[in-house]
Amino acid sequence: MAKRSRRHSGGTIRQLPSGRWQVRVRDGATSKLVALGTYATKADANAALRHAGADQDRGAWVPPERGSVRLEDYARDWLDSNPRIRSPRTRERYDGLLRLHIGPTIGQAAIGKITPASVRRWHTDLAASASSDTAAKAYRMLRAVLNTAVADELIVRNPCRLDGAGQERAEERPLATVAEVNELADLVDPRWRLLVLMGAWTSLRFGELAALTRADVDLMRGVVRVTKSRQRLDDGTSVVVPPKSAAGRRTVAIPPPLVPEIEHHLAAFAQEGADGLLFVGAKGAPLDRSHWNRRWRRARAAIGRDDLRFHDLRHTGNTLAAATGASTKELMTRMGHSSMAAALRYQHATDDRDQAIARALGEAMERGKVVELDDRRSG
Structure with a gap:
């Protein structure tokens, strides 16, 4: 038999036949007593009741039944x-x-x-x-x-409070050299040569390249417009979707040596019409990642770089872009990132650029010494 309830401000506690202590809290909105839970000791029950009262006083209390839904x-x-x-x-x-x-x-x-x-x-x-x-x-x-x-006021506070648990630690990816990019482009079928070159030198993702149409390429201005991406679903079908963020919708300048390659590809392999896809198979099918991966594995094996993923070509282009002295904002725009974290990684990776900066500083120092020496002699 349960012992008589002891009334407290805002609720009651009572000991159950099991020996545990039950706490009920008065819901300020309905004035009804709401079961809060049971506790091993009377002290724990009193503490729970006090905490519930404090939460009610600051407007942060949620009736337990609201949080009864299964996660x-x-x-x-x-x-x-x-x-x-x-x-x-x-x-x-x-x-x-x-x-x-x-x-x-x-x-x-x-x-x-x-x-x-x-x-x-x-x-x-x-x-x-x-x-x-x-x-x-x-x-x-x-x-x-x-x-x-x-x-939704089902719980008072989010219990996910683990520092750093949601952060992914990107592994250091291998870098293809310029010579290796050219070798890979030579090894794949001519129909896919431009895919390799644009993967490196325009920093477009595979899905963005697969969705490009003739209308997206403006050779007069020397740019390619990224407005969509092709995604392969688990059932084998593919869909074309807009970029995930506003930063993904962008215009990327084409390196001048790539323009003749694009002109040849447009004439030889792209679908006809403004909406014609830039990259299609011999029978006109859109570029498919699984089919492409087989070709990619053969090409990378031929140059002894089984560690390279197609996405690593983008890594090569981004790293070399950072080495030109591009600002963080410029890199973010070219890569289609809304966060500066990735751009900063590429900037930190450009040791060659840092050496060039050091050499430029040294030259400035030497010029300063010459000027200072001339001033002393003239004085």
């Missing part, structure tokens, strides 16, 4: 109604994170029961079983879902 169910609704998730490929990635790494584990808990400790245990287990990038992506998704739960 996996709430996350699925969040995914279905999120206006920022427009890209089909992005939707697939979130689906995978929820299905494989959030739903089966922490996703089975009620949102109101998730604590910083339970998030920490989940992340530790995930980091041990999946790649660091996957763990970071899953953590960012969980944090975003629970931020929305705070906004």
Whole structure:
């Protein structure tokens, strides 16, 4: 039999037959007593009641029943109604994170029961079983879902409070030399030669290159306009979507030696008409990543660079662009990044440029010495 309730300001506590202490809090909006939970000791129960009262005083208390929804169910609704998730490929990635790494584990808990400790245990287990990038992506998704739960007043505070858990540590990628880029372009079929050259010297991503049309290339101005990207979905189909951010929609200047290559490609291989694709197969099919990867693996093996991904050509172009002395803003614009983090990485990687700066400073110092010596002699 439960012991008589002891009334406190804002609620009651009572000891249950099990020996645990039950806390009920008076909801200021309805004046009804709401079960807060049970606690092992009377002291813990009193502390919980005081904390609930303090939260009510500062307008930060949420009735426990609001947080009773299962995290996996709430996350699925969040995914279905999120206006920022427009890209089909992005939707697939979130689906995978929820299905494989959030739903089966922490996703089975009620949102109101998730604590910083339970998030920490989940992340530790995930980091041990999946790649660091996957763990970071899953953590960012969980944090975003629970931020929305705070906004929906299902919980008071987001329990995702692990410093750095959502940051991906990009591995240092290999760099292709200019000579290697040219070798790779020579080794692939002539139809794909320009794909390799533009991958390096215009810094376009594979999906951006696959979506280019004749109308996107302006040889009079010497620029290529990036307005869309082709994405391959898990079912093998592909879709053309706008860039993820405003920074992805950009105009990129073409290095002059590349212009004759583009002119030849347009005449020999591109589809006809303004909307004709720049890169298509011999039978007119759009460029497909899986088919291209087979050709790419053969070409890189022929030059002994099995470590190179196609995306590393972009890395080569960006690094050399940074070495020209381009500013952070200029690099961000050319690469299509809204964050300066990537541009700064390329700037930090240009040791050759730093040596050139040092030589220029040395020349200035030497000129200054000559002027100073001439002044002394004339005096």
